[in-house]
Amino acid sequence: MAESAPRPSILTPATTPTTPAQKAPHIQYQATTLRNWHRKINWLNTTLVVLIPLLGLGLAARTPLTRPTLLWSIAYYFCTAFGITGGYHRLWSHRCYSARIPLRLFLAFAGAGAIQGSIRWWSANHRAHHRWTDTLKDPYSVMRGLLFSHLGWMVLSSDPKVKGRTDVSDLDADWVVAWQHRHYGKCLVVAAWLFPSLVAGLGWGDWWGGLVYAGIVRACFVQQATFCVNSLAHWIGEQPFDDRRSPRDHVLTALVTMGEGYHNFHHEFPSDYRNAIIWYQYDPTKWLIFAFSYISIPGLMGPMAYDLKTFRENEIEKGRLQQQQKALDKKRAKLDWGMPLAQLPVVGWDDFKARCAEGARLVAIAGVIHDVQTFIVDHPGGKALIAGAIGKDATALFNGGVYEHSNAAHNLLSTMRVGILRGGQEVEIWKTERSRLEKDTKGAAVVRAGEQITRVGDPIAAAVAA
Numbered sequence: 001m002a003e004s005a006p007r008p009s010i011l012t013p014a015t016t017p018t019t020p021a022q023k024a025p026h027i028q029y030q031a032t033t034l035r036n037w038h039r040k041i042n043w044l045n046t047t048l049v050v051l052i053p054l055l056g057l058g059l060a061a062r063t064p065l066t067r068p069t070l071l072w073s074i075a076y077y078f079c080t081a082f083g084i085t086g087g088y089h090r091l092w093s094h095r096c097y098s099a100r101i102p103l104r105l106f107l108a109f110a111g112a113g114a115i116q117g118s119i120r121w122w123s124a125n126h127r128a129h130h131r132w133t134d135t136l137k138d139p140y141s142v143m144r145g146l147l148f149s150h151l152g153w154m155v156l157s158s159d160p161k162v163k164g165r166t167d168v169s170d171l172d173a174d175w176v177v178a179w180q181h182r183h184y185g186k187c188l189v190v191a192a193w194l195f196p197s198l199v200a201g202l203g204w205g206d207w208w209g210g211l212v213y214a215g216i217v218r219a220c221f222v223q224q225a226t227f228c229v230n231s232l233a234h235w236i237g238e239q240p241f242d243d244r245r246s247p248r249d250h251v252l253t254a255l256v257t258m259g260e261g262y263h264n265f266h267h268e269f270p271s272d273y274r275n276a277i278i279w280y281q282y283d284p285t286k287w288l289i290f291a292f293s294y295i296s297i298p299g300l301m302g303p304m305a306y307d308l309k310t311f312r313e314n315e316i317e318k319g320r321l322q323q324q325q326k327a328l329d330k331k332r333a334k335l336d337w338g339m340p341l342a343q344l345p346v347v348g349w350d351d352f353k354a355r356c357a358e359g360a361r362l363v364a365i366a367g368v369i370h371d372v373q374t375f376i377v378d379h380p381g382g383k384a385l386i387a388g389a390i391g392k393d394a395t396a397l398f399n400g401g402v403y404e405h406s407n408a409a410h411n412l413l414s415t416m417r418v419g420i421l422r423g424g425q426e427v428e429i430w431k432t433e434r435s436r437l438e439k440d441t442k443g444a445a446v447v448r449a450g451e452q453i454t455r456v457g458d459p460i461a462a463a464v465a466a
Contacts, residue, residue, distance in 0.1 A: 026159040039157065046155045048115050049223050056216025063212045068204045073214040076113070076196050078258070078284075081222050083110025084122075085258045085285040092171060093123040096273035096309050097289055101176075102297075103304040108180045113191035114222045118184040119177045120168060127166035129230075130270055133245050137164030142234035142246050150231035192219050225256050232256070233263035241268040241319040243326070251282065259283030268319055269311040277316065329444075337447060338414035341368070347419040356391035362418070364393045366454045369419040375412075399456060410452035 024030070027039045087107030090096040099107070108119060116122055125139045132138045140153040148156075171177045180187055193215040200210025237250030247267040254261030254275070259282055262275040276283035292305035347355075347369060356362050361373040363386070372379075372386060379386040381403060389397055398405055398413075405413075 026161075027157050028159045028162075042155055042157050049151065049154055052216060053220035053223070056212060056220060059212045060217055063209055065213055066204070066206055066209060069200050069206050069209040069213050072196070072200055072203070072210065073218045076199075076214050077218045077222060080110045080113040080191075080218070081225065081258050082285060082288060083107050083112070084114050084116060084222070084226050085260055086289055087111045088116070088119055088122045089126065089260070090273055090285065090289065092119050092174075092177065093126045094270045095170070096271055097293075097305050098307040099292070100301055100304050100306075102301070103292060104174075104176045108176050109187070109191050112180065112184065112187035113195070113219065114226065115188060115192050115219045116223060116226060118181040120171050120181040121184075123171055124166055124168050125163075127168070128164040130267065131166060132164035133247070133267065135164075136162055139163050140230045142231065146231050146235055149234060150227045153230075154227075225258075226260075228253055228256050229260045229263065233261055237261070237264070239264045239323065241265055241316075241323055243323065254282045259285045265316075269316065271309050272311045273308045274310065332444070332446075336415050337444075338417045340445075341417075341420060341453065344368075344417055345419045346422045348422045352419075352421060353391055361390055363389050363391075364421055365395050365398050365413065366456050367395075367421050368417055368453060369421060370413055370416040371418045372416060375416065395454075395456060398454065407449045407452075410454050411447075413454055414447070414452060 027036065030036060030040075032040060083106075087104075088111045091099055091104075091107060111119060111122075117125075129138050129140060132141075134141055134143050139158075140149045142149040145152070193211055196214035196218065197207055197211035200214055201207035233248060233250070233253045234246040235248070237248030237253065239248055241264050245267065247263040249262045249264045251261065253263070259275050260266070262277075262281060262283065265277065266272075266275050273289055274283060274286045276286060289305050289308065293303045293308055295305075296303045352362060352364065352369060361371060361376060363370050363372050372390070376383050376386055385402060397403075398409075
């Protein structure tokens with residue numbers, strides 16, 4: 001007899017497949033509790049940009065500051081700041097210019113001393129910022145708040161899947177970038193703390209002061225200044241080239257960031273080695289890059305910086321003019337330019353005369369009927385002159401027959417339009433308006449001084465305004 005299959009025991013684990021447990025969402029999306037708050041913090045970045053700087057400020061309160069150390073701290077501040085602005089940013093992130101090996105090594109070393117990550121990491125984030133500005137894929141989007149764009153994005157744990165992806169293959173091909181990325185921890189310790197302490201110690205015996213002031217405190221100021229490009233440069237200032245996104249130009253941000261404050265220009269023309277294009281605007285990074293383009297090693301090596309890129313002046317001015325036009329259109333839209341001719345009713349001459357006979361105070365000028373009822377008493381030429389034109393075609397009178405009216409008079413007259421005379425004249429008026437007048441970006445007619453519809457022909461020489 002065939003043996004029957006064994007029955008499953010209640011003690012035997014079930015063998016039916018089960019669906020895997022759903023993966024918990026990234027800590028960024030989880031509610032903050034007493035148990036998980038520490039997981040919401042990026043402790044490495046927090047240590048480097050918050051805890052150590054706070055320690056340095058505390059040590060500074062107990063450490064005497066000598067004049068040589070102060071001067072060295074200021075000098076090294078500008079060196080490391082230039083490592084970020086001229087190196088990480090304009091050289092590697094945007095390829096605004098090319099640099100020889102000595103300058104690239106200096107910028108990689110100085111940039112490491114600013115304690116803001118490796119060239120590769122910094123540039124990848126910055127390229128994502130430019131590509132996805134003001135969106136969730138922007139690593140430090142100001143749309144998430146000023147504090148987030150300044151510091152929050154560094155100290156909080158963010159979902160890496162959200163950040164926009166960018167191509168950094170060109171950076172991987174640069175051995176200076178690749179070497180610094182592999183050994184960034186060592187580069188940071190040496191460039192940020194050991195080197196400034198060594199200079200102060202060997203130079204004038206102030207080892208500890210060099211570490212505290214030229215090392216820790218100096219790096220703190222460089223960090224906060226650079227972070228202002230992500231926050232203040234998207235918050236205060238003007239937008240002379242484009243207002244669809246948040247970047248702005250402001251001299252205060254430029255002063256803080258070694259010239260990176262002309263951010264609206266930079267986002268429009270990121271491949272330009274300049275941030276400031278007007279001679280009096282503060283951009284020391286631009287000046288230093290330009291200076292390095294004239295510094296070389298005679299007989300061995302050409303200029304340290306070369307192939308400095310600038311955007312075509314024609315395109316820059318086009319962008320500025322387009323933005324000015326948008327601003328003009330917004331201002332123009334708030335003004336009363338009178339009822340558009342195409343929306344006015346067409347009135348026959350007999351109806352026009354009849355309405356005047358009934359007491360309407362109507363005047364026809366250039367085929368357009370105007371109601372001057374409320375203006376008669378205010379007419380600068382007196383009531384008699386304007387009253388004598390009621391019910392008549394006053395085109396010649398208005399354009400020099402009695403007085404060559406001013407530009408302001410033509411503008412004021414346009415606000416009194418009530419109709420157009422029938423008989424072919426209205427067709428000519430519409431044709432003139434459409435062909436002669438330019439249109440703004442909203443499609444509305446741009447009425448320039450001296451081009452009003454009511455201004456027709458050459459004025460009569462016998463009546464010229466004083």
